[in-house]
Amino acid sequence: MGKFNFIETEIPGVKIIEPQVFGDNRGYFMETYQKDQFVAVGIDKEFVQDNESRSSRGVLRGLHFQKNHTQGKLVRVTKGEVFDVAVDCRPGSATYGKWIGVTLSAENKKMFYIPEGFAHGFLVLSDIAEFCYKCTDVYDPTSEGGIPYNDPTVNVQWPDCGCEVKLSAKDKVHEPFAEQKFEYFEKY
Numbered sequence: 001m002g003k004f005n006f007i008e009t010e011i012p013g014v015k016i017i018e019p020q021v022f023g024d025n026r027g028y029f030m031e032t033y034q035k036d037q038f039v040a041v042g043i044d045k046e047f048v049q050d051n052e053s054r055s056s057r058g059v060l061r062g063l064h065f066q067k068n069h070t071q072g073k074l075v076r077v078t079k080g081e082v083f084d085v086a087v088d089c090r091p092g093s094a095t096y097g098k099w100i101g102v103t104l105s106a107e108n109k110k111m112f113y114i115p116e117g118f119a120h121g122f123l124v125l126s127d128i129a130e131f132c133y134k135c136t137d138v139y140d141p142t143s144e145g146g147i148p149y150n151d152p153t154v155n156v157q158w159p160d161c162g163c164e165v166k167l168s169a170k171d172k173v174h175e176p177f178a179e180q181k182f183e184y185f186e187k188y
Helices: 037-039
Strands: 004-008 015-018 021-024 029-032 051-058 062-066 072-078 080-089 098-107 111-114 117-125 129-133 144-146
Touching: 029 072, 037 051, 062 080, 072 080, 072 098, 080 129, 111 144, 129 144
Parallel strands: none
Antiparallel strands: 004 015, 015 111, 021 029, 051 129, 062 117, 062 144, 072 111, 072 129, 080 098, 080 117
């Protein structure tokens, strides 16, 4: 029996992953990645960079992508709760412009795999959230791109976080989805 339950979503390639958690009165143990089991379900990319962020309630990071050094991401929350979103930016995809969202928390221990060719973002729902992710390519600041979190074409249904959404300066000025060509994602 595998140590992970891989759940397919409405967008092929995007997966919700439930790890097997072993717990008792001392705490818990779980594996967060095992190459053979991930490869068996089609997640066969090499992860080359790990990142971690800490954010407060209402912080919305995203929706981000890289034009070059395109990153697939395996994300999870180690403290708090977020609503995590993947948007299909692959021209010609049957699900182009569609999004999938999932609540990730320290309690539910779910993970989310977002392949290359997607924009990604999350909204913090708890007072504090610590967010960890593995990437299939390195971060390249000259290659950044994004979609407005409230883009009317994509129409992500963000949950109420109980306060005003907090964005970075760069996340306030992304070009609308309908005006982007996404030619760098044609290979996916």
